[in-house]
Amino acid sequence: MAKYAIIDQEACIGCGNCEGLAPDIFDLDDEGLAFVKTDQNQGSVPISEDKVEQLEDALEECPTDAIKVADHPFSEQD
Ligand code: SF4
Numbered sequence: 001m002a003k004y005a006i007i008d009q010e011a012c013i014g015c016g017n018c019e020g021l022a023p024d025i026f027d028l029d030d031e032g033l034a035f036v037k038t039d040q041n042q043g044s045v046p047i048s049e050d051k052v053e054q055l056e057d058a059l060e061e062c063p064t065d066a067i068k069v070a071d072h073p074f075s076e077q078d
Pocket of ligand 1 (some may be wrong): 017033066067
């Protein structure tokens, strides 16, 4: 099943763990907070299958649980 990810920037402390573990998915913005690169943190584009392992590693190592993952686009939760 496709996975979608988004960063809750209110919770992110900019530790850089996600970017280090999953550099193809995450980057840090000008304020040092993480975002999902593929869809500008909208949670609208599925994470490609070959990156899901990276995603799971980052999820485990985020100290503030700021990385949110779902089986559907985040826009559909509204
Ligand atoms: Fe932010 Fe979590 Fe990524 Fe650290 S691992 S930069 S707290 S989202």
